[in-house]
Amino acid sequence: MNAAQAIETPVRKEDSMLRQKAMIAGNFRDLARAKEEGKKVVSTFVPGNLNELLMCFDLVRNLPEINALRNGMRGESRGYIMEAERAGQSEDVCAYVKADLGMMAEGKNVPTGQPLPTPDQLLNSYTGCFTFMKWFELVREQYGCETVMLHVPYQGDGTITENMRGYVVKQLNENVIPTLERVSGVRFDIDRLREYLRESAKAEEDLVWVFESAKNKPSPIDAYFGGVFYIGPIFGAFRGTPEATEYYRLLRGEVEERLRRAQGPVTPEGELDEERYRLVVEGPPNWTSFREFWKMFYDEGAVVVASTYCKVGGVYDFGFRHDPDNPLESLADYCLGCYTNLNLPTRAAMLSTYVEDYEADGLLINSVKSCNSFSAGQLLLLREVEARTGKPGGFIENDLVDPRYFSAANIKTRLESYLQMINQKRGRASLAEGGTA
Amino acid sequence: MRCFIGIDLGSTTTKALVLDEAGKMLGRGITNSRSNYDIATALSKREALVDTRFTLFRQSLSSLAALSGELEAFLMRLEQNFRLEQFLEQLADLEETCRAHVSGQRFAGREEATARALDEIFGRLRAEAPAMFVPGAKRKSDFFRDIAGSRYLALGEAAAKDSGLPFDLVLNLYDRSIIEVENRIGTEDMAAKVLRALDRTFAAMPELGGAAEQVRGKVREALEVELEEVYVVGTGYGRARLPFSKEHIRSEILCHGLGAHVMYPETRTVLDIGGQDTKAIQVDGDGIVENFQMNDRCAAGCGRYLGYIADEMNVGVHELGPIALEASRIVRINSTCTVFAGAELRDRLALGERREDILAGLHRAIILRAVSILSRSGGIRDQFTFTGGVANNAAAVKALGQLVSEHYGEITINIDPDSIYTGALGAATFARRAVAA
Numbered sequence: 001m002n003a004a005q006a007i008e009t010p011v012r013k014e015d016s017m018l019r020q021k022a023m024i025a026g027n028f029r030d031l032a033r034a035k036e037e038g039k040k041v042v043s044t045f046v047p048g049n050l051n052e053l054l055m056c057f058d059l060v061r062n063l064p065e066i067n068a069l070r071n072g073m074r075g076e077s078r079g080y081i082m083e084a085e086r087a088g089q090s091e092d093v094c095a096y097v098k099a100d101l102g103m104m105a106e107g108k109n110v111p112t113g114q115p116l117p118t119p120d121q122l123l124n125s126y127t128g129c130f131t132f133m134k135w136f137e138l139v140r141e142q143y144g145c146e147t148v149m150l151h152v153p154y155q156g157d158g159t160i161t162e163n164m165r166g167y168v169v170k171q172l173n174e175n176v177i178p179t180l181e182r183v184s185g186v187r188f189d190i191d192r193l194r195e196y197l198r199e200s201a202k203a204e205e206d207l208v209w210v211f212e213s214a215k216n217k218p219s220p221i222d223a224y225f226g227g228v229f230y231i232g233p234i235f236g237a238f239r240g241t242p243e244a245t246e247y248y249r250l251l252r253g254e255v256e257e258r259l260r261r262a263q264g265p266v267t268p269e270g271e272l273d274e275e276r277y278r279l280v281v282e283g284p285p286n287w288t289s290f291r292e293f294w295k296m297f298y299d300e301g302a303v304v305v306a307s308t309y310c311k312v313g314g315v316y317d318f319g320f321r322h323d324p325d326n327p328l329e330s331l332a333d334y335c336l337g338c339y340t341n342l343n344l345p346t347r348a349a350m351l352s353t354y355v356e357d358y359e360a361d362g363l364l365i366n367s368v369k370s371c372n373s374f375s376a377g378q379l380l381l382l383r384e385v386e387a388r389t390g391k392p393g394g395f396i397e398n399d400l401v402d403p404r405y406f407s408a409a410n411i412k413t414r415l416e417s418y419l420q421m422i423n424q425k426r427g428r429a430s431l432a433e434g435g436t437a
Numbered sequence: 438m439r440c441f442i443g444i445d446l447g448s449t450t451t452k453a454l455v456l457d458e459a460g461k462m463l464g465r466g467i468t469n470s471r472s473n474y475d476i477a478t479a480l481s482k483r484e485a486l487v488d489t490r491f492t493l494f495r496q497s498l499s500s501l502a503a504l505s506g507e508l509e510a511f512l513m514r515l516e517q518n519f520r521l522e523q524f525l526e527q528l529a530d531l532e533e534t535c536r537a538h539v540s541g542q543r544f545a546g547r548e549e550a551t552a553r554a555l556d557e558i559f560g561r562l563r564a565e566a567p568a569m570f571v572p573g574a575k576r577k578s579d580f581f582r583d584i585a586g587s588r589y590l591a592l593g594e595a596a597a598k599d600s601g602l603p604f605d606l607v608l609n610l611y612d613r614s615i616i617e618v619e620n621r622i623g624t625e626d627m628a629a630k631v632l633r634a635l636d637r638t639f640a641a642m643p644e645l646g647g648a649a650e651q652v653r654g655k656v657r658e659a660l661e662v663e664l665e666e667v668y669v670v671g672t673g674y675g676r677a678r679l680p681f682s683k684e685h686i687r688s689e690i691l692c693h694g695l696g697a698h699v700m701y702p703e704t705r706t707v708l709d710i711g712g713q714d715t716k717a718i719q720v721d722g723d724g725i726v727e728n729f730q731m732n733d734r735c736a737a738g739c740g741r742y743l744g745y746i747a748d749e750m751n752v753g754v755h756e757l758g759p760i761a762l763e764a765s766r767i768v769r770i771n772s773t774c775t776v777f778a779g780a781e782l783r784d785r786l787a788l789g790e791r792r793e794d795i796l797a798g799l800h801r802a803i804i805l806r807a808v809s810i811l812s813r814s815g816g817i818r819d820q821f822t823f824t825g826g827v828a829n830n831a832a833a834v835k836a837l838g839q840l841v842s843e844h845y846g847e848i849t850i851n852i853d854p855d856s857i858y859t860g861a862l863g864a865a866t867f868a869r870r871a872v873a874a
């Protein structure tokens with residue numbers, strides 16, 4: 001894309017983007033005013049988040065992972081991470097954790113300039129990330145707040161059994177809900193939960209439609225660089241709210257329009273004019289050099305048509321919907337189905353399905369240093385998906401929010417080599433070409 | 438004559454290679470990489486074209502009866518003398534540049550003394566130059582900076598003393614001038630240098646005096662052949678800006694894969710250990726890349742590692758292999774880190790271990806790292822080609838052979854002393870293909 005084209009299609013902030021910004025700002029305002037309004041604050045994580053349940057107790061939700069990634073995008077994470085390392089955290093510890101601990105150590109707690117309140121409650125919905133547990137232990141140590149854990153069993157055999165579901169529901173009934181009641185002072189009303197779940201299902205319906213729009217050629221969305229913004233409301237503090245439902249309705253409308261006009265995804269430099277490569281991406285993105293990273297893709301006309309990171313807070317595109325008729329079982333199933341709670345065969349199958357269904361040129365793995373939940377087994381996945389789909393796989397490495405692990409030159413070399421590899425295989429018939437274009 | 442040129446901008450050296458229309462190699466050139474990529478490109482290309490001229494000289498002179506039986510000796514002499522002329526030209530430039538820097542406060546009152554010191558230094562440099570370019574002469578390196586630098590250092594000390602100047606003042610002149618001189622493309626006047634070289638050659642080989650006019654005639658003819666640069670392809674490690682437009686760039690992975698295939702059509706796995714990176718590449722029967730892996734953010738096990746060890750042991754890099762081959766056992770080196778390996782080395786020496794044995798261990802450590810990257814890329818398949826500067830190290834080759842047969846059985850390992858040009862060969866082949874399309 002050249003400068004002239006960027007001017008012709010000026011970047012317009014879409015309504016959905018503005019709506020999302022307002023929602024996020026609103027939540028941070030709620031957090032800032034929580035104490036004075038007598039509201040209690042709960043910190044929790046994205047995978048396995050029980051947003052609808054938490055709303056039943058009028059709890060204001062804080063998500064430290066999202067705070068960390070926002071710090072990363074604003075170039076503040078490096079200092080926080082180094083602060084945490086000075087305090088004794090190992091280099092191997094997840095950068096999200098270190099960014100958060102460093103931020104707390106500096107007494108900042110201000111991703112948006114507004115001070116974050118001390119949490120009254122930490123809810124650890126354990127869906128495959130052991131690091132989360134240790135993270136909250138440290139936060140508890142820092143603030144002396146209450147913790148409650150929901151232990152979600154790993155889908156080791158690739159299925160959810162009645163036993164597993166029952167185990168999660170039991171914990172909700174016997175431990176999580178009573179604790180939340182006590183801390184918030186609000187009695188649990190299951191009908192209120194049903195209402196929220198009803199809203200969630202509507203939003204999920206539209207979100208899945210948006211994801212599946214990428215099956216079209218050209219794809220109207222980038223399911224990774226755009227996708228991480230689309231999942232904001234549903235993975236953050238808003239699933240189950242009418243605002244989130246409205247957001248997804250708006251978003252769907254915008255994407256429908258793009259589809260009607262056969263338009264490609266919007267990038268920071270304007271609309272992508274030519275889709276040359278379709279990729280499935282596995283693994284979290286880099287936040288500290290997000291734009292630079294994205295640019296490496298769209299400069300080559302590479303569009304991501306499906307990604308697994310956008311399923312980390314819930315897998316909705318294989319049929320699951322939150323079910324108001326079976327609220328607690330539904331919450332259990334939601335947790336059990338989060339991407340990091342899935343075993344490798346299931347992930348391999350999911351990735352292969354994406355490559356086939358979305359007609360991708362291949363699978364690209366973005367392996368981040370911080371995240372073992374994603375990284376473990378990625379090389380195996382690469383080989384497996386290559387074998388099953390017959391399409392080439394690529395492998396690049398960086399990190400979530402530790403800028404010291406983003407080596408632009410290395411990533412660019414690998415990415416361009418991978419795309420040129422795809423190109424060579426396409427041009428097999430005319431071997432003489434053997435290059436780009 | 439139609440020429441297709443490939444240029445490989447490596448981290449330590451920049452290589453250029455010229456192919457004719459039929460894919461036959463006409464010439465190659467190499468220069469040490471510098472911060473100015475345009476200059477490195479231009480210089481390596483010029484060297485390759487010089488080499489091409491010499492190929493033309495050979496073709497032209499091979500028909501001359503007067504030279505039969507003496508052709509090789511003559512050509513070698515001629516090239517040596519040409520290199521001498523090149524050296525003298527650059528030396529003159531260095532002298533002029535050094536003299537121009539004798540100004541300002543630092544040299545106030547000492548201009549005359551400095552001029553005398555420079556007279557002495559450069560007078561001796563000019564005098565000893567011819568001896569460095571005769572058959573059998575051993576040069577520390579083929580690069581001007583290495584030769585001139587080490588001699589200037591040696592001569593400068595005495596000259597400074599003689600002129601009553603502090604040594605670092607004299608040294609400072611060199612430091613300030615060398616980069617300037619190195620980065621000057623210099624005169625393109627190859628013809629004049631060749632003719633002067635011819636004069637020197639005839640002076641040294643009076644028995645060929647009778648053929649002088651014929652030879653000069655043939656050489657002039659060869660000098661007049663137009664070398665048409667039909668297409669140039671560049672490659673290089675993820676530079677922010679390669680001095681080529683996009684259509685003229687191919688990833689170094691593809692170039693190395695294709696280059697290795699051109700050299701060894703039966704090769705299926707290629708390992709390239711360069712100055713700062715290691716590439717493991719799987720290719721198919723057409724030289725098309727199927728899979729690859731690279732090291733990331735850490736150059737342990739690459740050429741730089743050996744350079745560091747050589748410095749620690751106060752030997753030349755080219756001496757490491759021969760020393761390691763004298764080992765009677767392999768000392769196990771645990772560090773994967775270049776810097777820590779240096780500490781381990783000192784440790785071992787202090788404990789009385791033989792340096793031969795330690796070096797054998799260090800070589801094995803490098804190769805272990807490479808084999809790890811190879812296994813991640815898909816293993817080692819017959820035939821296996823080992824390229825890059827480190828492939829010139831006999832101890833590294835031996836360690837690799839051992840590990841390959843241990844883990845993969847009997848596999849043909851291809852090693853070529855000219856393998857440093859593999860990337861440039863691949864790039865030049867892409868250049869041919871781009872035009873043939």
